[in-house]
Amino acid sequence: MERGHQIEKWFIQFEKDVTNYLVYYTGTTDVEDLVQETFLRAFRAFSRFKNESNPKTWLISIARNTAIDFYRKKSVWQRLKERLDQESPKLHEPQTEERLIRKIEYNQLYEAINELKPNYRDVILLRGIAELSSLEVGQVLGWSENKVNVTFFRAVKKLNERLREGEYFESFIG
Amino acid sequence: MSHLSDKELLDVLADFPRHELTTIQRTEMLKTISEAESFKPKRNFRFQRFAALSAVFILILIAPILYLTNKTEDETPRSGSVIKQAQEGDYFALQDENGKPLYGDSNFGIPNKVSLLAPKEWVVWDTRATSKIMVFLWGKDLALDQTLNIDATHVETGIKEHLNNTSLSAGMYGADAHAVVDFLTFDKRGKWNLEFTVYNSLGEKKKIGEFSIYVKDHYVLLGHSTLLISQEDLFAGFYEDAYIEVKGENLPEEIELEIINEEDPTDISKFIFKEKTDNTTTDGDRISMYKGDFHIKKSGIYSFSVMGESNIVIIGKPTD
Numbered sequence: 001m002e003r004g005h006q007i008e009k010w011f012i013q014f015e016k017d018v019t020n021y022l023v024y025y026t027g028t029t030d031v032e033d034l035v036q037e038t039f040l041r042a043f044r045a046f047s048r049f050k051n052e053s054n055p056k057t058w059l060i061s062i063a064r065n066t067a068i069d070f071y072r073k074k075s076v077w078q079r080l081k082e083r084l085d086q087e088s089p090k091l092h093e094p095q096t097e098e099r100l101i102r103k104i105e106y107n108q109l110y111e112a113i114n115e116l117k118p119n120y121r122d123v124i125l126l127r128g129i130a131e132l133s134s135l136e137v138g139q140v141l142g143w144s145e146n147k148v149n150v151t152f153f154r155a156v157k158k159l160n161e162r163l164r165e166g167e168y169f170e171s172f173i174g
Numbered sequence: 175m176s177h178l179s180d181k182e183l184l185d186v187l188a189d190f191p192r193h194e195l196t197t198i199q200r201t202e203m204l205k206t207i208s209e210a211e212s213f214k215p216k217r218n219f220r221f222q223r224f225a226a227l228s229a230v231f232i233l234i235l236i237a238p239i240l241y242l243t244n245k246t247e248d249e250t251p252r253s254g255s256v257i258k259q260a261q262e263g264d265y266f267a268l269q270d271e272n273g274k275p276l277y278g279d280s281n282f283g284i285p286n287k288v289s290l291l292a293p294k295e296w297v298v299w300d301t302r303a304t305s306k307i308m309v310f311l312w313g314k315d316l317a318l319d320q321t322l323n324i325d326a327t328h329v330e331t332g333i334k335e336h337l338n339n340t341s342l343s344a345g346m347y348g349a350d351a352h353a354v355v356d357f358l359t360f361d362k363r364g365k366w367n368l369e370f371t372v373y374n375s376l377g378e379k380k381k382i383g384e385f386s387i388y389v390k391d392h393y394v395l396l397g398h399s400t401l402l403i404s405q406e407d408l409f410a411g412f413y414e415d416a417y418i419e420v421k422g423e424n425l426p427e428e429i430e431l432e433i434i435n436e437e438d439p440t441d442i443s444k445f446i447f448k449e450k451t452d453n454t455t456t457d458g459d460r461i462s463m464y465k466g467d468f469h470i471k472k473s474g475i476y477s478f479s480v481m482g483e484s485n486i487v488i489i490g491k492p493t494d
Contacts (some may be wrong), residue, residue: 128187
């Protein structure tokens with residue numbers, strides 16, 4: 001199959017996964033350019049795709065790199081943190097276009113995830129939002145499966161601490 | 175429970191609202207990918223020249239046959255034929271008596287030819303957008319005894335609709351003439367060419383201009399209620415300050431929008447719409463408008479319901 005047709009097929013199959021991941025990774029719904037660039041990069045790099053790999057994992061990996069490049073050297077999560085720091089949620093409602101999650105408890109969880117260090121945030125978003133396995137997350141991040149599992153375990157532990165600090169634990173559990 | 179386990183976290187994250195591109199974005203992107211594919215290295219010059227010469231030779235052979243075949247066919251558009259899209263209209267400002275710009279964000283058409291005060295969006299079957307539209311025309315020969323004729327052609331199918339005939343009124347806002355017209359509603363989504371012609375008292379016809387508009391798919395129709403969002407704009411995501419219009423009298427102060435996931439009937443969401451405002455339409459019908467927020471977590475098939483009346487709505491299918 002020609003690479004163009006293959007990328008089109010993957011676009012139809014995985015566009016939603018890529019878009020959804022980029023929205024939560026960047027913290028904005030304005031990801032159209034990033035999605036397009038992801039698939040164009042995949043088109044250009046098609047010869048480097050290994051057939052034994054999962055195309056979704058490959059595309060998520062490209063999407064993540066595209067977002068990182070887009071935000072250049074300053075990491076996305078730092079930008080997010082800065083923005084969250086600037087806005088007191090009690091005094092100011094988040095801007096409409098930036099409000100990814102309306103359900104308040106989910107929003108709080110998402111904010112807590114964004115406050116984690118980049119490695120923890122990365123592994124949680126890849127496991128939870130992109131719905132990749134530990135092995136696949138390892139392929140995206142260039143880690144061993146064991147490292148992914150350990151990092152995820154620590155990330156969840158840290159997240160629990162943050163959630164407890166926020167005293168909204170009961171709102172989405174049980 | 176005082177601890178979020180790994181699995182619980184993954185379950186909660188899987189339940190987060192899903193985001194995806196709109197159908198238009200998706201279509202444009204697919205087009206871009208296709209174009210990337212068609213951008214290939216140049217072929218050998220000799221091969222190109224040979225191919226071009228062959229094409230010209232074949233064209234010379236079949237041109238007379240095509241000409242004769244076409245001549246015998248009916249000239250009226252057939253279902254499925256494609257009409258050439260008219261010039262794209264654009265927004266431009268009119269001018270008040272002092273030369274100050276007016277309606278720069280709603281006056282739509284072709285400068286110095288024809289324009290209209292366009293609604294926020296054109297929507298299939300929607301009379302709100304097509305009543306009392308002000309049309310402006312430019313031209314030295316325009317006179318008050320002339321009649322404005324507006325015809326619309328659906329670009330994709332070639333279907334024609336006669337929208338309105340009305341007399342011209344005096345010029346205003348910098349135009350040489352104007353008219354207030356009630357359009358017929360559009361019954362197909364997509365591009366429509368609007369053609370504006372005037373007839374004088376002798377029946378002589380003169381075309382003033384033609385431009386295209388885009389008509390969106392219809393609103394979410396729920397019996398007496400209408401969720402005022404075009405179905406083609408409904409995707410997974412959040413909708414703030416959405417409006418539901420309900421026909422009828424003695425309506426409650428609040429109504430509930432219920433959204434049921436048809437693929438998972440246990441997935442039911444309910445949203446309250448309030449801030450009721452009452453109106454009477456030009457036809458004398460009583461209507462009330464309610465405002466509220468709602469969200470759709472992911473694409474799929476849903477049942478939308480208001481005051482016991484429901485309809486199926488398909489959200490964000492990639493093959494739309």
